[in-house]
Amino acid sequence: MNLDRAKGTRDFPPEEKILRDKVIDKIKVIFEKYGFSPLETPTLARYDVMTAKGGMGEDSDAYKETFSLEDNGGRKLGLRFELTFQLARFIGMNPQIKLPFKRYQIGNVFRDGPIKAGRYREFTQCDADIVGSNKQIADAEILALITDVFKELDLDVSLDVNNRKLLSEIMTYAGIPEDQQGSALISIDKLKKVGEKGVREELEERGINDDAITKVFEIIEIEGSNEEKLNKIKGVIGECEAISELEELFSLVKDFNITISFEPTLARGLGYYTGTVFEVIPNDTSIVNCSLAGGGRWDKMVGKYLGNE
Template sequence: MQNVKGTTDYYGKEQAIRSRIRSLMQEVFERYDYDSMETAVLNELPLLTAKYSGGGEIVQEMYRLNDRGERQLGLRYDLTVPFAKVIAMQPGLPLPMRRYEFGKVFRDGPVKRGRMREFMQCDVDVVGIRGPEAEAELMQLAADVFGKLGIDVTLRWNNRRFLSEWLQAAGVSAELAADAMLTIDKLAKAGINAVHSELLAKGVDPGAAQSVIADLSGTDAAETADATDAAVDGGASVSAFERLCGKYGIGMCPGAQEVRSLQALLAAIGLEEQCLFDPSLTRGLSFYTGTVYEAFDASGSYASSLGGGGRYDAIIGQLAGIPDTEYATVGLSFGLEPIMELLRDRMDLPAAAPVTVIPVGSATAEALRTAAALRSSGIRTRLAPAGRKLRKALASASADGTPFVILVGEDEAASGTVRLKEMASMNESVLDIEETIYKIERSLRLPFRYYL
């Protein structure tokens, strides 16, 4: 037997780390007043393939199936479209509405480090806030989450409305602008020369393609023939935005105004150094209508995105059958798999529960009651198998790094006490259960990792 390619099973320390990451994220989400939600994994195919949903490239990676009623269905490839469906089906929900969701999604794409075909996404979305404070708050939330996880990140951001204004000013036709955005989004992975070639292959006017490449590389058009991938470094800054506005006279256009408004908010909350404007960032999904952003490991040790999102005001109205009505919506998705790649060897988790209760002789029932009392006090407790030789049970607890062992035999059961052994010093003391719990709590100081 073997797993389907691109899927895996999680257990032991790795699953403990995944659960720990989820708990830390949930703590931040709820501190920002986001409520938990679960959406359907299985969806109708027309929903997932609609032009205002994921876009052509992601639809190619979608898992499709027919049920016994010959209905065409698909597994969700993200959490955004199913969430938009929920809002479209419940038009009376009070707004603004904030939600978070942890859920598996499925994409039949290439498998590589940090990218699986079945993987967990962690999304936060807010519906009903039209101003840039929604984007600023989610970028602030992202900085808090990664700070809590101990990952130093850079948040790169752009605005698709401004991107369209720039591309059309550079000579890209309105009909080709969306396809050109998808090509530009490949800049970091494919390189500037590959982007230039693909723009031409998609039918972009050669002069317009040359101008776009010049703008991305920070060079004059005459120099773009010799531009290298390294030249793109000059694009990821606020100065790139001002340079484009000045070159094409688009500084007063709606998208440019949105960029300036968000810039001002990010500066006011102290995130301008962590959040960098990047004109090449477009995000691959076609439903984004305004600001888009992605989080990257600031050290450069991990190249792929750790999460991203943006504004998508059009999807819900389209799904509800009222395409002229916009629902102001902004979202952010964290990739648990790439985050795990960075944290797998960093997180300090115990090898075992802090307490092991060992029944001695026929005192199994009393050992179970003792373990229950410890667990009721919030202490993670392991119960050793009954009938095992005491020497082997102690050796196993020592090998696991268990700080405390509680021995419960017939004498202890008769006297209403337990024998507490501190494994580091091998000191023993006979105490009642209340004294035992108090001593363990004081010793452990009950850090989060020891709780259930």
């Protein structure tokens, strides 16, 4: 009998398990210091709920990498690909919950994607979310929490920030039709991984014309400080909600004494993000060369489960 593990999975011997638990305990302390309460949700989910419109988006890698199965009753199910949609479902099932609701959850998730260094088919996610606040102060609080987590773990990182609505405004300015913007976002988000040439090729394959692609790159490659880049972009596309939100966020993070880097190409891969998005990148890529954390605002998902916006 072949006793190999399923591809993309891991065992954690006692010494590793003890170390992992210590790290998770430190993270829990930070989460609870910020007033977040623990929540546990099922690993198994109804496939229609997990892939609902307004959720991860059919163009996302997570959608394509979902483990699906059928139970004995013929119902299509799936293993959770992340934890956020289960929180949205939980809120939708419990509309009496007092808002804002601050919860954290730490648990394993599953994705049937390619296996490579640092990427597995079963891995642990540590989530913290605030439900029921449309204020930028909530976004700033999450960024402060993330900063404190990595300080506690003594990891030297950078915190990249953007707003998904800004990318939509840039694409509209460039002349990319709305029905192509979702897939274009996925390609633009890969700029640091595949470079300008790779992103251009992907956008061309998606049917985006050369003029539109050039206009997009002229904006997203603007350089300067956070405020300088944002002001230059405003000078090109004009005032909009995304720019106002970023200006407010930049002011708030200074009050929290947080250092962030404004990255206009950052989109995050999941389709449910609607505003602020962020990613944590290690400053020493010789140790690990991938994002260590990420997330963003997802205003519409709970409304989809409740049948309203």
